Amino acid sequence: ARLLHGSIFAKVIEGLRELVNEATWECSGNGITLQAMDSSHVALVSLVMRSEGFESYRCDRNMSLGISLVSMSKVLKTMGKDDSLTIRVNDDSDSIIIAMESQNQDKFADYELRLMDLDSEHLGIPDTDYSCAIKMPSSEFSRICRDMSIMGDSVLICTTKEGVKFSAKGDLGQGSIRLVQTTNIEKEEEAVIIEMKEAVALTFAVRYLSMFCKAAPLSPQVGLSLSEDTPLMCEFKIAEMGHVRFYLAPKIED
């Protein structure tokens, strides 16, 4: 698999590696997918990178590659920001080869990472017709998670037809941020757009939302999909090739 802009792959890894340290990458002719849960089984990430999004891609037989995202992250930190990236696995090999090429083709770096033997647990994610779908700037969502984490470790997300409200409370007191739906949309990327079939009010652990925001560099927008008593879906698109989707189980008032 070859990417002209290796930085896209680095952003994917940086978006995943806090939530899951290692994961099984499923490679087939259609591209690369990954699904993994965090250690407490509260959050899940689902990655799709379609083959047509790569500059070149070949997969002669399906492979499940156990990869340490922490190690992969360290290797990718050596990549130049404009480098192209090629990842390959030779048949019956126990390692993955990561090759980086500088833009003006004068520097070639090659790394080999040992593959891991992971038991791949796969969950069935039901197609959900969400009550509410929010699109907003990913930087804005990152900022809200950071601000709300000051006040407490849970965020209540309430949607109404006017907008969406994030609130948190804790020992210090409480705080809330309300975003009004954008009316005159000049730049789609900066708009707050809410499609709502019915209002929802759900509570989530903010530390997971903040971990999801590590994937924000992938896309200027984030999609949040909510339904009562259903895991939140937080989606960052990967331009022209797929997406990173995070799911987080809600908290319930005991």
Place this chain on the structure above:
Amino acid sequence: VQMQNLLFRFFSDA
């Protein structure tokens, strides 16, 4: 107190 759900409650163990 708010209890944290686990994903298994919502997603089937395929």
